Amino acid sequence: MIRFDAVSKNYPNGTTAVDGLSLELAEGGITVLVGPSGCGKTTTLRMVNRMVEPTAGTVSLRGQDIREVAAPELRRGIGYVIQHAGLFPHRTILDNVATVPLLLGWGKKKARARAAELLELVGLPATMAKRYPYQLSGGQQQRVGVARALGADPPVLLMDEPFSAVDPIVRGELQAEFLRLQKELHKTIVFVTHDIDEAIKLGDNIAVFRTGGKLAQFDTPERLLAHPADDFVADFVGQDRGIRRLSFVQAAGLPLREGPALPVTASVAEARALDEPWVLVVDDARRPLGWAEAAGLADAGTLADIPLAPLGHTFSLVGDSARAALDAALLSPSRLAVGVDAQGAVAGVADAYELSAAIAGTGGSLGAAPEAAGVAGVAETAEAAGPQLVKGAADPADAEDAEDADGSGSNTGKTGGGDR
Amino acid sequence: MRDGEPLIRWVWIGDHVGELAHYTGVHLRLGLLPVLFGLIISVPLGILCHRWRWIYPPTLTAANVLYSVPSLALFMIFVRYTGLTERTVMIPLTLYTLSVLIPNVVDGLASVPDPVRQAATAMGFSTVRRVIQVELPIAVPVVVAGVRVAAVSSISLVAVGQLIGQGGLGYYIIRGLQLDFPTPIITATVLIMLLALVTDALLVLAQRLLTPWARGKGAKA
Numbered sequence: 196m197i198r199f200d201a202v203s204k205n206y207p208n209g210t211t212a213v214d215g216l217s218l219e220l221a222e223g224g225i226t227v228l229v230g231p232s233g234c235g236k237t238t239t240l241r242m243v244n245r246m247v248e249p250t251a252g253t254v255s256l257r258g259q260d261i262r263e264v265a266a267p268e269l270r271r272g273i274g275y276v277i278q279h280a281g282l283f284p285h286r287t288i289l290d291n292v293a294t295v296p297l298l299l300g301w302g303k304k305k306a307r308a309r310a311a312e313l314l315e316l317v318g319l320p321a322t323m324a325k326r327y328p329y330q331l332s333g334g335q336q337q338r339v340g341v342a343r344a345l346g347a348d349p350p351v352l353l354m355d356e357p358f359s360a361v362d363p364i365v366r367g368e369l370q371a372e373f374l375r376l377q378k379e380l381h382k383t384i385v386f387v388t389h390d391i392d393e394a395i396k397l398g399d400n401i402a403v404f405r406t407g408g409k410l411a412q413f414d415t416p417e418r419l420l421a422h423p424a425d426d427f428v429a430d431f432v433g434q435d436r437g438i439r440r441l442s443f444v445q446a447a448g449l450p451l452r453e454g455p456a457l458p459v460t461a462s463v464a465e466a467r468a469l470d471e472p473w474v475l476v477v478d479d480a481r482r483p484l485g486w487a488e489a490a491g492l493a494d495a496g497t498l499a500d501i502p503l504a505p506l507g508h509t510f511s512l513v514g515d516s517a518r519a520a521l522d523a524a525l526l527s528p529s530r531l532a533v534g535v536d537a538q539g540a541v542a543g544v545a546d547a548y549e550l551s552a553a554i555a556g557t558g559g560s561l562g563a564a565p566e567a568a569g570v571a572g573v574a575e576t577a578e579a580a581g582p583q584l585v586k587g588a589a590d591p592a593d594a595e596d597a598e599d600a601d602g603s604g605s606n607t608g609k610t611g612g613g614d615r
Numbered sequence: 616m617r618d619g620e621p622l623i624r625w626v627w628i629g630d631h632v633g634e635l636a637h638y639t640g641v642h643l644r645l646g647l648l649p650v651l652f653g654l655i656i657s658v659p660l661g662i663l664c665h666r667w668r669w670i671y672p673p674t675l676t677a678a679n680v681l682y683s684v685p686s687l688a689l690f691m692i693f694v695r696y697t698g699l700t701e702r703t704v705m706i707p708l709t710l711y712t713l714s715v716l717i718p719n720v721v722d723g724l725a726s727v728p729d730p731v732r733q734a735a736t737a738m739g740f741s742t743v744r745r746v747i748q749v750e751l752p753i754a755v756p757v758v759v760a761g762v763r764v765a766a767v768s769s770i771s772l773v774a775v776g777q778l779i780g781q782g783g784l785g786y787y788i789i790r791g792l793q794l795d796f797p798t799p800i801i802t803a804t805v806l807i808m809l810l811a812l813v814t815d816a817l818l819v820l821a822q823r824l825l826t827p828w829a830r831g832k833g834a835k836a
């Protein structure tokens with residue numbers, strides 16, 4: 196789809212921003228370019244829409260050398276989103292979004308109708324259409340920026356740190372919504388970030404750059420975590436990549452045991468009879484209510500009468516990752532993670548030891564690909580790496596879990612994005 | 616001043632309303648057309664100076680040198696070519712506006728945020744279209760600030776043109792001095808000041824209407 200062939204860029208002042216880059220980006224996927232500041236990500240991105248011309252090599256789009264197309268024409272077919280949105284301050288939100296259709300000569304009416312559609316698509320209320328950019332929050336402006344880039348329904352989107360300038364909560368929302376949108380639109384997206392967590396969350400494939408504009412590794416996120424090509428990549432993806440890999444293992448396959456669970460109508464005597472330090476109390480649909488501590492039980496009555504310790508959080512066997520399961524175990528008062536099924540009913544429990552033993556078991560398939568991850572070359576699709584794998588943040592709820600877990604973990608020192 | 620002559624004879628004003636209105640119109644034309652011409656020259660020059668930075672310093676120096684030439688001297692130079700006409704007044708006044716308008720056009724274009732310019736390029740604007748549809752509109756508030764200064768100074772400078780017989784309301788100032796009669800001097804002076812103030816207020820209003828998007832942004836816009 197987008198192909199770099201031995202591409203280099205030397206700026207007139209002698210800086211080598213990109214050095215001999217060969218890379219082929221798959222159609223309909225999100226490719227993330229990640230690396231420390233100044234490693235040539237923006238330069239690489241801008242060579243796709245000819246805002247920067249390479250000094251050597253060729254960039255081609257769908258098999259055609261992009262130099263064969265006049266730059267303005269080429270750009271109208273490629274959406275572009277930047278960090279500070281870059282909205283036109285003198286145009287209303289609606290007219291900002293209508294920019295490219297107007298440039299293509301659609302006529303005002305049709306262009307604005309299209310713009311209104313796009314505002315809805317990115318989750319902005321129609322009442323915002325008539326406002327000016329200065330009247331919007333940073334997050335809202337960024338949404339408008341995305342809508343504007345989608346103006347003429349371009350097959351390709353270039354995004355340069357689009358979510359870096361907003362606060363972490365808004366960023367999480369924007370990321371989740373971005374993934375939802377991509378599920379619908381299937382654009383070919385090149386996404387630049389300096390934040391490895393964002394790269395792993397969003398990317399189908401990730402290209403890690405090192406300073407000097409050299410490609411260090413091009414791989415799927417899970418393989419990047421499992422098999423960093425060298426010390427630089429290992430360092431860049433961070434100390435806790437072992438934990439992060441768990442995001443790509445489904446919780447569904449984890450072995451759970453019955454555990455000490457009783458309905459809320461059970462008597463205190465029954466609870467005591469289990470002879471367990473903690474008893475999981477469930478309602479009549481087997482949905483978990485909380486933990487009862489054996490030591491604190493009253494002499495008589497039912498479990499409904501006693502105060503329960505909160506669950507922490509549970510993990511879902513449909514959709515959650517092993518990372519969420521492990522996190523649930525660590526946060527639970529009983530040290531037992533509670534797994535629930537699609538209906539929210541308790542499927543079973545497991546502690547951190549049981550979970551990690553099981554993960555080490557499945558980890559064989561996770562890390563099964565024995566050959567070292569290839570530098571440069573066509574990345575395998577996520578499916579090729581095994582049916583176990585799920586995208587860590589496939590839906591917003593999931594994304595939030597991941598965020599929680601990150602908060603308690605250490606940060607990757609090198610990314611400069613210690614921004615959670 | 617003659618003994619017993621009041622500063623203002625209201626009767627004189629009453630008798631000359633029609634004539635005063637006529638000269639006020641002439642004064643406005645002589646004062647504001649040069650601003651318009653100055654703008655027509657400064658916008659393209661400013662765009663060139665913004666694009667090729669190296670021509671800016673010499674251009675600005677030239678404009679400042681022109682501004683430093685006394686108006687009387689300029690009038691006398693142009694009288695040789697254009698005679699005792701309105702043009703002889705308007706050409707120097709036009710040249711005077713350049714030292715304010717050119718830097719304001721350049722600053723206005725520089726006030727366009729970099730991401731905005733880059734976004735426009737990336738959306739597929741050609742350079743010409745980007746300048747006309749994105750950069751110039753965003754430069755408007757800064758340019759208007761320059762237009763206000765130019766207009767006020769141009770309106771007050773017109774009176775000097777009376778030295779070659781083309782000074783709008785300046786006519787009354789010279790006449791009053793010749794006749795030792797203060798009423799027309801004071802009337803014309805007040806009218807000129809009013810013209811300047813009203814013009815300024817109208818420019819502010821026009822800018823509000825033209826750039827609703829710049830509200831709440833203060834000097835940056």
Ligand SMILES: Nc1ncnc2c1ncn2[C@@H]1O[C@H](COP(=O)(O)OP(=O)(O)O)[C@@H](O)[C@H]1O
Nearest residue numbers: 206208210212231232233234235236237238239
């Ligand atoms: N127009 C330019 N002229 C000279 N050097 C540049 C220019 N643009 C970028 N660079 C340099 O090229 C390198 C790569 O820049 P960039 O692609 O912006 O990196 P990144 O986006 O990864 O932070 C940096 O060292 C930067 O200073």
Ligand SMILES: [Mg+2]
Nearest residue numbers: 236237238355
């Ligand atoms: Mg960059």
